[in-house]
Amino acid sequence: MAYSEKLIDHYTHPKNVGTLDKSKTNVGTGLVGAPECGDVMRLQIEVDETTGVISDAKFKTFGCGSAIASSSLATEWLKGKTVDQALTIDNMDIVEELNLPPVKIHCSVLAEDAIKAAINDYRVKNGMPALELEEKKH
Amino acid sequence: MELKLPIYLDNNATTPCDPRVVDAMLPYFTEKFGNAASRNHSFGWTAEEAVDYAREQVAKLIGADPKEIIFTSGATEADNLAIKGVFEMYASRGNHIITCTTEHKAVLDTCKHIEKLGGQVTYLPVAADGLIDLNELEKAITDKTILIAIMYGNNEIGVIQPIREISKIARKHGVLFFTDGTQAVGKVPVDVNADGIDLMAFSAHKMYGPKGVGALYVRRKSPRVKVTAQMDGGGHERGMRSGTMNVPGIVGFGKACEICMNEMEAEGQRLSKMRDRLEAGLMQLEEAYVNGNREHRLPHVANISFKYVEGEGLMMGFNKDIALSSGSACTSASLEPSYVLKALGLGDDLAHSSLRFGLGRFTTDEQIDYTIKAISETVLKLREMSPLWEMFKEGIDLNSIEWAHH
Numbered sequence: 001m002a003y004s005e006k007l008i009d010h011y012t013h014p015k016n017v018g019t020l021d022k023s024k025t026n027v028g029t030g031l032v033g034a035p036e037c038g039d040v041m042r043l044q045i046e047v048d049e050t051t052g053v054i055s056d057a058k059f060k061t062f063g064c065g066s067a068i069a070s071s072s073l074a075t076e077w078l079k080g081k082t083v084d085q086a087l088t089i090d091n092m093d094i095v096e097e098l099n100l101p102p103v104k105i106h107c108s109v110l111a112e113d114a115i116k117a118a119i120n121d122y123r124v125k126n127g128m129p130a131l132e133l134e135e136k137k138h
Numbered sequence: 139m140e141l142k143l144p145i146y147l148d149n150n151a152t153t154p155c156d157p158r159v160v161d162a163m164l165p166y167f168t169e170k171f172g173n174a175a176s177r178n179h180s181f182g183w184t185a186e187e188a189v190d191y192a193r194e195q196v197a198k199l200i201g202a203d204p205k206e207i208i209f210t211s212g213a214t215e216a217d218n219l220a221i222k223g224v225f226e227m228y229a230s231r232g233n234h235i236i237t238c239t240t241e242h243k244a245v246l247d248t249c250k251h252i253e254k255l256g257g258q259v260t261y262l263p264v265a266a267d268g269l270i271d272l273n274e275l276e277k278a279i280t281d282k283t284i285l286i287a288i289m290y291g292n293n294e295i296g297v298i299q300p301i302r303e304i305s306k307i308a309r310k311h312g313v314l315f316f317t318d319g320t321q322a323v324g325k326v327p328v329d330v331n332a333d334g335i336d337l338m339a340f341s342a343h344k345m346y347g348p349k350g351v352g353a354l355y356v357r358r359k360s361p362r363v364k365v366t367a368q369m370d371g372g373g374h375e376r377g378m379r380s381g382t383m384n385v386p387g388i389v390g391f392g393k394a395c396e397i398c399m400n401e402m403e404a405e406g407q408r409l410s411k412m413r414d415r416l417e418a419g420l421m422q423l424e425e426a427y428v429n430g431n432r433e434h435r436l437p438h439v440a441n442i443s444f445k446y447v448e449g450e451g452l453m454m455g456f457n458k459d460i461a462l463s464s465g466s467a468c469t470s471a472s473l474e475p476s477y478v479l480k481a482l483g484l485g486d487d488l489a490h491s492s493l494r495f496g497l498g499r500f501t502t503d504e505q506i507d508y509t510i511k512a513i514s515e516t517v518l519k520l521r522e523m524s525p526l527w528e529m530f531k532e533g534i535d536l537n538s539i540e541w542a543h544h
Binding site for chain 1: 446447448449450451454455466475485486487490520522523524525526527528536539541542
């Protein structure tokens with residue numbers, strides 16, 4: 001299976017690997033996937049409380065190269081977006097950007113789930129109701 | 139010696155042809171192209187002689203009589219012929235077959251087919267080290283049992299089953315014993331008489347011969363074993379396998395067996411030393427585990443799980459330079475991790491984190507050094523970005539987390 005250059009670059013030089021302080025109220029954490037499935041993503045956002053803009057995003061991922069690249073790309077896209085804008089990131093955008101092969105589409109779905117889970121964590125922490133999330137097929 | 143890249147450590151998948159094998163084969167594509175079944179001219183005689191000689195070379199490697207070798211297209215066909223052929227031939231005696239859960243798919247799927255035909259199949263579990271329990275094997279035998287099918291050496295973990303003990307049990311109960319010897323023949327001494335084997339499948343391309351040729355050993359004396367042909371036609375191979383002989387392939391197979399016969403002992407020692415060094419180097423990493431019994435094992439195989447790192451992600455870190463296999467689901471479309479590792483009782487997480495190393499005739503010490511370094515670096519790098527590693531380091535029990543299953 002040949003991977004795109006962008007994917008390999010994200011795998012080789014992942015952006016924003018790390019951990020944010022999850023005890024802070026302006027940090028949202030999403031942990032999705034399961035070790036048994038071979039993919040676990042943890043994605044975190046830090047929101048600027050005055051502007052509502054995501055000022056920082058970090059990830060850690062256990063998974064294949066596509067999963068690592070999908071989460072690395074997601075953190076890049078999240079930074080500078082408002083929380084509402086972040087909700088519009090669709091897994092198919094990730095598929096397109098990284099040119100993921102069909103068997104790896106679930107990695108992009110997981111990344112989208114991780115974004116939404118992080119946003120929901122942030123919302124709940126800040127007294128907002130969690131959003132109902134549509135189920136995507138993995 | 140200079141380091142040669144890329145490094146091939148997937149010799150359980152296939153091996154390169156030994157140049158000596160290719161040299162032996164070449165004339166049989168061009169000037170000696172005859173059909174070994176052509177009885178009435180010199181082209182046919184030349185081809186037949188070559189096949190006869192190869193049959194001797196192949197038989198000698200496993201201590202068999204040349205007449206007991208049935209050439210096939212490979213081990214998968216030989217597995218099919220053995221199991222389906224015995225099932226049909228001995229239908230009047232019974233319909234029960236005993237095998238185990240870590241067999242190759244060519245055996246397991248054939249057994250599934252037998253079940254569809256109305257046969258009964260017992261799939262013995264294996265212990266955590268990959269070995270079957272001989273008591274369980276004996277207990278599984280019924281008066282309907284016609285065949286025990288247990289592999290010699292496992293393709294994923296290299297574990298060697300207690301072949302002689304199995305054959306003793308088979309003999310005691312008058313049951314035939316078939317073994318898939320694909321990974322073992324040419325790597326460790328296999329002797330069909332000393333080992334008590336009645337049928338054995340093996341393949342050329344796992345022992346530095348060409349792809350597309352293999353053999354089924356079928357015992358002729360005490361007991362005389364027969365299999366029903368699964369391929370009908372010209373009645374080749376004593377009626378057990380019709381089809382024009384793959385003469386160049388068979389010649390190459392014979393040469394490959396001869397080379398193994400002469401070099402196996404030294405090669406096995408060299409490879410097991412190298413494998414042990416590879417293993418010791420990689421076991422320097424925290425949370426690395428060798429899968430399968432380390433004592434009863436093929437000399438060239440190692441299977442190691444690197445906990446908290448996913449196998450395919452791991453391979454991507456060095457797959458431009460190092461070729462090997464993973465038990466990870468991500469390497470297959472099925473999304474299921476290795477059934478062999480799961481049969482050992484490994485959790486899915488460890489099965490996903492495994493790499494299989496298959497060393498070979500052309501593996502060098504420099505390549506092993508490079509591999510230890512490249513894999514260690516990648517494991518460390520990926521653990522730095524693994525949420526599971528972080529949790530482990532913080533002392534969080536991963537089983538205490540409610541994971542979202544997909």
